[in-house]
Amino acid sequence: GAVVSQHPSWVICKSGTSVKIECRSLDFQATTMFWYRQFPKQSLMLMATSNEGSKATYEQGVEKDKFLINHASLTLSTLTVTSAHPEDSSFYICSAGSGRVTDTQYFGPGTRLTVL
């Protein structure tokens, strides 16, 4: 299957700072990327869908000004958690697809964010 990477794999930051997480599709062009969040012992919750060159679509209840998503190229999407607080501590996972409707989505390994 296709390979999706994330960087960093884990990050610890102080409350009030901003953190950027990168998601890259290594061997295919990803027209669409998805960002998920997973709290301990819970399932994945979709945060937003981003299409290359356009604004992201956020799920209900996700603050677009707090979770900034940029999908400037066909191989890179970034998620910036602005003014992070302890309640933002979570496992953030991206997935990527080529954009075709029957396209399989491949997931990155995830980024564990801890906000002190």
Next chain:
Amino acid sequence: DAKTTQPTSMDCAEGRAANLPCNHSTISGNEYVYWYRQIHSQGPQYIIHGLKNNETNEMASLIITEDRKSSTLILPHATLRDTAVYYCIVRTATGTASKLTFGTGTRLQVTL
């Protein structure tokens, strides 16, 4: 997308077949059944998907009932490394690339 129902947990002895059921009684004709698994603290891994016919790949087999209201994922020879949470997801295949909605999944524990 249609909702799915899976057992919360299952056990399987190493070397035996693991059969993971999934109910999707409200599935529509244009909706696919996808299976992913998530090993602890990792991103989900794609396993297999199908529409109407049974499917098999190097990882697993997917059996879909004729009325498409349920399916079973089969891991033919489970190993300890197959211990994970398995998610059955129904996904619409129309319009632009559609999102995946994860339920609670089945936690499969493979034991010696």
